[in-house]
Amino acid sequence: QVQLVESGGGLVQAGGSLRLACEVSGRTISRYTMGWFRQVPGKEREFVAAISWSGASTYYADSVQGRFTISRDVAKNTLYLQMTSLKPEDTAVYYCAADTKILRVAVERNEYDYWGQGTQVTVSS
Numbered sequence: 001q002v003q004l005v006e007s008g009g010g011l012v013q014a015g016g017s018l019r020l021a022c023e024v025s026g027r028t029i030s031r032y033t034m035g036w037f038r039q040v041p042g043k044e045r046e047f048v049a050a051i052s053w054s055g056a057s058t059y060y061a062d063s064v065q066g067r068f069t070i071s072r073d074v075a076k077n078t079l080y081l082q083m084t085s086l087k088p089e090d091t092a093v094y095y096c097a098a099d100t101k102i103l104r105v106a107v108e109r110n111e112y113d114y115w116g117q118g119t120q121v122t123v124s125s
Contacts, residue, residue: 002026002114004096009119016086022079022096022116029072033099034079037109038092045109053102086123093118
């Protein structure tokens with residue numbers, strides 16, 4: 001059974017930084033496309049960033065391009081999201097997800113097969 005557990009969320013002032021982590025158990029992270037999504041109450045879960053199974057390709061939502069960086073540590077079987085220059089509109093619950101289909105990097109949430117429980121990120125103005 002594949003399990004994903006996020007950590008690293010919290011309260012930060014606008015302009016600050018946070019690093020989220022997602023520990024994966026049950027299978028090696030290098031067999032999945034991995035992604036980060038976020039959701040605020042009353043809105044749909046939206047794509048933030050993704051990394052291909054090989055780690056060679058990364059993709060970002062326009063809203064976070066240049067501020068967020070997705071990465072992974074295969075030895076630790078952990079996915080990361082480094083967030084800098086945070087804005088109040090980045091406030092959300094952040095989820096990591098794994099897609100067993102590796103032929104392309106999906107940005108659609110319904111393409112992902114496994115999800116973590118989420119971690120809250122709050123950015124104060």
